[in-house]
Amino acid sequence: MKSTISCIIYVCIALCIHHASAQTINWANPAKAHVVNAHIGADYGVVYGIGYGYKTGGSFPLAAKLGFSVPSGKQLPDDFAAQYGIEMQVLQWHDMRATAEVQGIYRRFQNDLVTAKNFGAKMSVSLGLYKSRWFAAAEAGFDKAIVTHFQHSASYEEEFPQVKNGWYRPPTGGNFNYGIRTGLSIKSNVLALRLGSIVAEDFKSRPMLPFYIQLGYNYEIPTPAKH
Numbered sequence: 124m125k126s127t128i129s130c131i132i133y134v135c136i137a138l139c140i141h142h143a144s145a146q147t148i149n150w151a152n153p154a155k156a157h158v159v160n161a162h163i164g165a166d167y168g169v170v171y172g173i174g175y176g177y178k179t180g181g182s183f184p185l186a187a188k189l190g191f192s193v194p195s196g197k198q199l200p201d202d203f204a205a206q207y208g209i210e211m212q213v214l215q216w217h218d219m220r221a222t223a224e225v226q227g228i229y230r231r232f233q234n235d236l237v238t239a240k241n242f243g244a245k246m247s248v249s250l251g252l253y254k255s256r257w258f259a260a261a262e263a264g265f266d267k268a269i270v271t272h273f274q275h276s277a278s279y280e281e282e283f284p285q286v287k288n289g290w291y292r293p294p295t296g297g298n299f300n301y302g303i304r305t306g307l308s309i310k311s312n313v314l315a316l317r318l319g320s321i322v323a324e325d326f327k328s329r330p331m332l333p334f335y336i337q338l339g340y341n342y343e344i345p346t347p348a349k350h
Contacts, residue, residue: 146174146186146190147304147339148176150212154180154343154345155346156177156178157346158177158186159342160175160190160340162337163338165332170195170337173192174188184212185210187208188206203230206227207227208225218252220250220260221248222248223248224245226245226247227243228244237274240271240272243267247262248262249262257306259305260303261302262301262304262317263299264301271291272288272291275288298322298323299322299324300335301319303318312341312342314340
């Protein structure tokens with residue numbers, strides 16, 4: 124009985140961890156700008172998202188980001204993910220640039236057995252070649268569900284009366300991702316592609332869809348320089 128409940132909880136957590144990614148920035152553009160983003164991708168299902176960011180200039184530019192994504196389905200509010208974080212260029216050598224990003228994530232997942240809500244975090248790095256018209260980089264990241272709240276359905280509680288609702292700690296699940304990001308820049312428009320593979324933190328198991336792919340569009344609104 125206990126192993127069955129643990130298995131169901133693990134499956135729910137695996138399903139509700141969405142690879143959080145929104146704006147893919149061309150760091151070769153030195154201008155300060157507001158960045159509006161829309162994207163679609165395959166990541167534990169078909170996922171749609173929107174985002175906003177503000178990118179600074181200077182020798183070590185950074186971008187503050189907000190994002191919201193939902194998987195396709197009949198009842199979109201049942202499952203969603205909200206992300207907030209900062210990405211920063213940490214190294215530049217000619218056209219080669221390295222970035223580091225940290226995000227906080229809030230996720231919600233619901234099925235016939237349980238409603239799960241969790242707070243998590245993601246850290247990622249990238250290294251690649253950035254030109255004014257195009258860019259290509261390798262990326263890697265780790266996504267962790269830190270604390271999760273479970274509210275089981277009435278039918279599930281009837282079947283397993285000893286199950287407990289509430290917040291669960293320590294961290295309940297995590298995934299590594301690795302892949303590439305690339306894109307084309309035309310004036311204020313950026314068309315970006317991300318794709319790669321996903322593996323669980325034990326490096327042995329993979330999700331049902333063991334890869335991610337995302338097509339995104341950014342529109343950058345330059346901030347007027349102060350004199």
